[in-house]
Amino acid sequence: xxxxxxxxxxxxxxxxxxxxxxxxxxxxxxxxxxxxxxxxxxxxxxxxxxxxxxxxxxxxxxxxxxxxxxxxxxxxxxxxxxxxxxxxxxxxxxxxxxxxxxxxxxxxxxxxxxxxxxxxxxxxxxxxxxxxxxxxxxxxxxxxxx
Amino acid sequence: xxxxxxxxxxxxxxxxxxxxxxxxxxxxxxxxxxxxxxxxxxxxxxxxxxxxxxxxxxxxxxxxxxxxxxxxxxxxxxxxxxxxxxxxxxxxxxxxxxxxxxxxxxxxxxxxxxxxxxxxxxxxxxxxxxxxxxxxxxxxxxxxxx
DNA sequence: CAACACACTTAGCCCAGGCTAATATTGCCT
DNA sequence: AGGCAATATTAGCCTGGGCTAAGTGTGTTG
Ligand SMILES: [Mn+2]
Ligand SMILES: [Mn+2]
Ligand SMILES: [Mn+2]
Ligand SMILES: [Mn+2]
Numbered sequence: 001x002x003x004x005x006x007x008x009x010x011x012x013x014x015x016x017x018x019x020x021x022x023x024x025x026x027x028x029x030x031x032x033x034x035x036x037x038x039x040x041x042x043x044x045x046x047x048x049x050x051x052x053x054x055x056x057x058x059x060x061x062x063x064x065x066x067x068x069x070x071x072x073x074x075x076x077x078x079x080x081x082x083x084x085x086x087x088x089x090x091x092x093x094x095x096x097x098x099x100x101x102x103x104x105x106x107x108x109x110x111x112x113x114x115x116x117x118x119x120x121x122x123x124x125x126x127x128x129x130x131x132x133x134x135x136x137x138x139x140x141x142x143x144x145x146x
Numbered sequence: 147x148x149x150x151x152x153x154x155x156x157x158x159x160x161x162x163x164x165x166x167x168x169x170x171x172x173x174x175x176x177x178x179x180x181x182x183x184x185x186x187x188x189x190x191x192x193x194x195x196x197x198x199x200x201x202x203x204x205x206x207x208x209x210x211x212x213x214x215x216x217x218x219x220x221x222x223x224x225x226x227x228x229x230x231x232x233x234x235x236x237x238x239x240x241x242x243x244x245x246x247x248x249x250x251x252x253x254x255x256x257x258x259x260x261x262x263x264x265x266x267x268x269x270x271x272x273x274x275x276x277x278x279x280x281x282x283x284x285x286x287x288x289x290x291x292x
Numbered sequence: 293c294a295a296c297a298c299a300c301t302t303a304g305c306c307c308a309g310g311c312t313a314a315t316a317t318t319g320c321c322t
Numbered sequence: 323a324g325g326c327a328a329t330a331t332t333a334g335c336c337t338g339g340g341c342t343a344a345g346t347g348t349g350t351t352g
Contacts, residue, residue, distance in 0.1 A: 001172040003188045004256075005249070016309065026147040037329060042149045049310055051331055068317055068330060098269040103151070110150075111261025119291055120254050123244040126290035130283050137276050144272035145265060162339060183299060195340055197301055202338095214300060214347055 015114040018084040019043065020053055021062065024073065025081035033070060087113040087121060094128045099142030161260040164230040165189065166199055167208065170219065171227035179216060233259040233267060240274045245288030 013021070023043050027034035036054065040047040058065040062077035073081060088109055095105045116124075131138060159167070169188050173180035182200065186193040204211040208223035219227060237255045262270075277284060 001169075001176060001188075004190045005252070006190060014308075023147075030147060035329080036331090042147075044150045044152060045309095046311060047330065048312075048332080053309080055331095095266065095269070098266075098273060100265055100269055104263045104265050106151070108261050108263050108266050112258045115254050115257025115261075117250045117254050119246055119250055120241065120244075123241070123246055123287060123291045126287045127244060130286055134280075134283065137280065140276055141269060141272045145269045160338075181299080182301090191339095192341060193300065194302080194342075199339080201301095 013080055016053070017057065017062075018080070018114055019110075020050075020057065021073070021077060021081040022084045022088065024063070024071070025078065025085060028073070035070065084113060087116050090121060090125055090128070091116070094124050097128060097131055097138060099138075099145050159226055162199070163203065163208075164226070164260055165256075166196075166203065167219070167223060167227040168230045168234065170209070170217070171224065171231060174219070181216065230259060233262050236267060236271055236274070237262070240270050243274060243277055243284060245284070245291050 020039070020043070023039055024034045027038050027042060031038065036047050036050050039045075039054075040050045043050070054063070054065050054071060057063050057077065058071070061074055062080065063071045063073050065071045091109045091113055092105055095109065166185070166189070169185055170180045173184050173188060177184065182193050182196050185191075185200075186196045189196070200209070200211050200217060203209050203223065204217070207220055208226065209217045209219045211217045234255055237259055238251055241251045241255065
């Protein structure tokens with residue numbers, strides 16, 4: 001058991017930031033916009049906290065915000081948002097294949113998605129594709145799970 | 147995209163608590179004991195922070211601590227420690243199968259391990275066993291990854 | 293048995309990311 | 323236009339989990 005590696009550069013975005021961006025993009029894609037009240041309701045966080053975070057994301061250049069008016073993602077913000085969304089979707093597809101319960105999948109994915117490196121993502125992506133051709137193998141897995 | 151589910155009961159242990167317990171058990175298993183200075187060095191955290199956390203874990207009944215003397219895990223603490231260790235090992239085995247780099251595996255596992263429900267654990271366990279019988283499939287996955 | 297190094301604890305601080313209560317702005321409806 | 327409900331912001335607070343600096347124990351060794 002080697003020691004934890006020295007922590008490198010502060011890593012891209014915190015899990016909170018990723019969760020906000022993911023929600024904001026989701027809201028924009030389904031309603032056309034993302035207001036403070038929508039984000040708060042959707043994330044089950046107080047409006048005050050959302051306002052706070054939005055101002056931070058604006059300061060960090062991930063979105064453009066005009067007080068009382070609304071927000072749009074910047075290119076940087078949209079890139080991050082699409083990125084976390086991909087991780088979420090891919091993990092969900094993978095766990096669905098294993099026959100897990102939807103609530104369990106959601107819970108686990110919402111946590112795991114923040115810790116998947118690009119190469120791990122590619123590996124699971126590839127594995128998912130391969131597994132789709134293996135119904136017998138999947139059946140055996142699902143049997144164990146239930 | 148449904149809203150985040152209402153947060154249920156505060157869930158067992160925080161990721162920090164799990165990481166401490168995992169390390170403590172690891173140290174006990176390899177050196178026979180876990181002192182503040184060992185935990186701090188191994189986790190790359192200051193001794194002061196370790197003392198602090200250890201006192202919390204004592205208060206929560208996860209270990210018994212005597213100031214300046216040492217600590218032992220309680221049954222509850224040992225159970226949690228073995229549990230997180232199992233998740234760590236299983237995830238590591240799984241990702242190894244996919245041909246990922248050891249550092250990447252360590253990094254990702256260290257984060258993901260805190261977000262794996264029991265049923266997801268069983269599913270990945272079963273999948274890992276099945277995949278071991280599928281060298282051709284694994285070869286195709288590894289090809290994509292590298 | 294004294295002194296010193298090392299281990300440990302305490303005190304006081306910081307930041308992320310939540311919260312509530314109070315206040316401000318908007319926009320719609322009469 | 324004026325008023326009201328909904329929305330948003332600000333102020334002030336809290337907890338978890340880090341940190342450093344300063345002080346306290348302990349055990350080895352001359
Ligand atoms: Mn998430
Ligand atoms: Mn997600
Ligand atoms: Mn961990
Ligand atoms: Mn671990």
